Structures are given as structure tokens and as C-alpha cells.
Amino acid sequence: GIQVEQSPPDLILQEGANSTLRCNFSDSVNNLQWFHQNPWGQLINLFYIPSGTKQNGRLSATTVATERYSLLYISSSQTTDSGVYFCAVVTIYNQGGKLIFGQGTELSVKP
């Protein structure tokens, strides 16, 4: 099956710093989503981005589907950005829309 690899696994930042999280996937996809998992475990939708670039405030994302990767940019990080960020994809071979998740990047933003 498809492999979804996220890097780095852990990231510690000082408040105000910028960061880039990466998601590599091993096969063609027609859906890619980025999530932030809050301390209570809920997955918060950040971006639905099968291709192209999107921005939402301090966050932006780019997916280059032909090269099988996506990037999540966090600028001017805040302590509330802490948590685990997941990338998840749907392969073009799956007709059910099943998301396959990476292992996540755990971000810690220090004041």
C-alpha cells in the first residue's frame, strides 16, 4: 500500500520562528489533507490540498502531486501552534476516499 512519511518527527521552536513540515507519499493521490491534533485528540482540518498552494493566515501549504510531496509552512509560530500535525492522503486507486495517515510531526513552540 501507499507509504506516507512525515518529517521531521519532532520539532522544537522558539515563539516567533518559522517552520516547514514535509509529507512524502509513495503513489499517486487525488486527496491530501493536513490536520492539527489538539491536546484533547480532535483532528482539526487545516488544508484540503490535492494540488497547488493555499494560505490561511499564518499557515500555508503546497502540494506538488507529480513529485509526490506536500509542505506545510507555519510562520511566526505561537505556543498555541503546539501539537501534532498529520498529513493524510487518498490514493487514486481507492474509490472509497479512505485517508491514509503519516506518523505525524510533533511540534513544540516555546515562549
Added chain:
Amino acid sequence: DTGVSQDPRHKITKRGQNVTFRCDPISEHNRLYWYRQTLGQGPEFLTYFQNEAQLEKSRLLSDRFSAERPKGSFSTLEIQRTEQGDSAMYLCASLRTSGPTGELFFGEGSRLTVL
């Protein structure tokens, strides 16, 4: 609140007991998914429904697990004869689509602890 709703949020049970989780998807979402997440891991797919039909089940879904979506609205996930290895967060997601995929929205999850 019009998001995906899950109940209960937390469940502590003794090994061997049965537990049932409920998921209410976003209104008019025709697809509903169940995932399981253990500590330090990404969520893993368990099963999904298109309306009331269960169309795919993961090998993770042993015969002690059963899921239903009888009227194509809410869904239940039952675990019989729970084991300590069943301790996890159970997540539900829903999607409205007429094609193969779209944006999934997740509920707050049901955290199960088996003693």
C-alpha cells in the same frame, strides 16, 4: 454545533466487557468512516459506509468488532469481549461526495481504556 459528534467521549471498562460508540455525522454527509488511533501513532482506517452500506473493512477490524449505519445517518461501533489491546482513541469522520473523494471532517473521538 453542526460538526461530527461522538459519544461517549471517554469510556473505561474492564476486560471482557462490551462497549458501543456512537457517531453522528454532519447532516447530509453520505460517507462515514471509523478510525483507531493508539498513542504516538497516526489514525488507522477501520471501516467506512456509503449511506447504509458498509463497503470496506480493514483487517484491523477483528470479528469482535462490528459497525452499523442502519438508516444511513448515525453509526455505531461495538467491541465485544474487550481486550487491553483495544485501548485507543476511536475517531469518526464524515464526507459528502458524489465522487471518489473529498474533504473529511473528524469528530472529537471516543477514548477507550480497558483495564
